[in-house]
Amino acid sequence: MVESRLTGPVRVVGVGLLGTSIALGLRARGVDVILSDASPTNVSIAVDYGAGRGATDGDEPQLVVVCVPPDVTASVIVRELSAYPRAVVTDVASVKKPILDAVIAAGGDVTRYVGSHPLAGREKGGPMSGRADLFLGRPWVVAGHAGISYQTAAAVDDLILDLGATLVEMTAEEHDSSVALVSHAPQVISTLMARRLAGAPDAAVNLAGQGLRDVTRIAASDPALWVQILGANATPTAEVLRGVRDDLDEVIQALDASSFGSTSPSAEALPSSTWRRTMVEMLAGGNTGVARIPGKHGQDRRYASIVVMVDDTPGELARLLTEMGEIGVNLEDLRLEHSPGAQIGLAEIAVLPEAVERLTAALADRGWRIAG
Structure with missing residues (x-):
């Protein structure tokens, strides 16, 4: 068993996919993990799964990791800061600035709190989806702020390193604009493409190959959770989607006006070189962008x-x-x-x-x- 950097008990609040995966990863290093969830059934499943033990009145965690839906994350953070005045508290919600602002507004002790976000996940949630290796090699953002203490930063850094993730430091604002680009807008685009399939003829859908599966894979995600995520990060996500909309408008205009035949009565056919240039620029730009993603697919x-x-x-x-x-x-x-x-x-x-x-x-x- 590899020795853990964390020395004291870790309390995990919320034993869905991320919470259970964090707990399993820490248990693999011998850390005492305390499990808490609004659902006693989820706690029982996670305990049986080997993710840790149930909470008791005498618990004194070194670190509390809040893994609950974004709309209640801030209130749970404030509650945990009050309940465990000697513990460092972090969370794994996929938005950071609104949560930090809410914790400050509620009077939470932000010297002991820092938000974080592991860029890892699966389409399905729940404790049985948890994996001890979910975070291996994955980026894990720490959204530091001016009031954070050294001990707080060190405890969260140790958590990330213990789970084999790659620590990335950003401000809360930088994080939210970044995930809008690489996570939240892609979720919307995948969902909208999958929505086109809902009423499509069976004969067409049966021709689907791996390309369509790749594009629509994340469309199977939980709608209730994503309504919360998108609502919490609405402005940065909308900004990315406006850029995508502009590109789509340009592509549609080029296709409608292509010299191979207009699909729009009001469109004038463009010279072959003009519409082809537009399409080549868009497709080549996609090649350039995908080459920047760490790892093929x-x-x-x-x-x-x-x-x-x-x-x-x-x-x-x-x-x-x-x-x-x-x-x-x-x-x-x-x-x-x-x-x-x-x-x-x-x-x-x-x-x-x-x-x-x-x-x-x-x-x-x-x-x-x-x-x-």
Whole structure:
């Protein structure tokens, strides 16, 4: 067991996905974790899951981590600061400035509070979705402020490092504008694209491939939670979406007026070079932007991948993974693509770059078809 930087008990308030994942990660380092939630059932599930123990009257936590919905985060922070006057308090809400302002307005002791936000998650919530490794290598923002004490900053830094995350320091304002760009606006865009599918013909939806799945994956997120998040970070998110709207208007205008045939009665056909230039600029700009994202499709760039064709029969995927183990290559990540009715699926296997050539040759020798 790896020794923890944190020395005292850690109280986790809210045992959904993030709270349970934090608790599991700390328990893996031997930290005494105290679990609290408005739902006794959630606490029982998290305790059974090995995430910690239930709260008792004599608890004296070193650190309190508030993992509750954004609309109640500030009030819970103030309550925990009052209940545990010797503890440092942080939270993991996805907006920071409104919460800090509310804590100050309520008279909370901000010398013992600093907001934070791990940029990690899954589409599904609840304690059973928790993973001890959820934060490994992921950015975790600490939104410092003028009144914070050294002890407060150190305790939250230790939490982040204990969970294997990468500490990023920002102001609350910088954080909120950043997540509007990389998280909140993308959620809206994904949702709106998925909404187009709701009334689409089955014949069209059945043609969907991995591209559409990638674009709409996060559209499966909890609407109630996202209403709170978007409401709390409305202005920065709306600013990003206005920029997207401007780009969409330009693309639509170019398509409507393309020399291949206008779709708008009022549009005048543009010379081929004009509308093509617009489209090339937009598409190339997307190439430039996506190249800045750490890791292809969110994967770590330290990994390389191969695509293996897998027959749609029981046990074939399990056989592939078993044979990878026999070859002696560790699976770092796995992505599956399979369309309804197809006789094969595609397994995109991420491994260390130095293992790609050996794995490709060994799988081919065993009869596997390598697609790329």
